[in-house]
Amino acid sequence: MPNQTDKARAQIRTELLTTFSAADRESYSHLVGWLRDTDVASHALKLGELAPDFLLPCADGRLHSSEQLRRNGPLVLSFFRGGCSADVGMKVLQALVGRLGATNSGWHPTRPAGALASQ
Numbered sequence: 079m080p081n082q083t084d085k086a087r088a089q090i091r092t093e094l095l096t097t098f099s100a101a102d103r104e105s106y107s108h109l110v111g112w113l114r115d116t117d118v119a120s121h122a123l124k125l126g127e128l129a130p131d132f133l134l135p136c137a138d139g140r141l142h143s144s145e146q147l148r149r150n151g152p153l154v155l156s157f158f159r160g161g162c163s164a165d166v167g168m169k170v171l172q173a174l175v176g177r178l179g180a181t182n183s184g185w186h187p188t189r190p191a192g193a194l195a196s197q
Contacts, residue, residue, distance in 0.1 A: 083125065090173045093173065094169060094170060094173050097169065098169070102169075129144065129153075131143065131144050131145055132144045154171055154175055
């Protein structure tokens with residue numbers, strides 16, 4: 079029986095997919111398929127587990143700590159390489175942040191100014 083998290087995730091996915099272009103839906107489906115095929119999730123933190131503290135460098139050399147980013151509540155962090163996957167990733171993050179009341183940080187270390195974009 080699906081729990082509350084599963085139900086929320088399904089609702090977010092449904093709402094999110096309606097906003098995607100055909101190319102974004104194809105990218106999303108490809109990425110989700112790859113994640114399932116490679117079983118990446120089995121190595122991820124489990125619900126309720128705390129992430130270890132970490133530092134992330136920007137392209138300009140400044141360091142950002144996870145502790146600093148979590149000061150205002152939960153942190154949703156995603157790493158982007160650019161292109162279509164970054165656009166799709168930001169849409170997913172924005173949907174999650176709205177539901178979780180979390181800090182949204184998109185990380186693109188190759189962009190010098192504003193490599194870390196937070197809301």
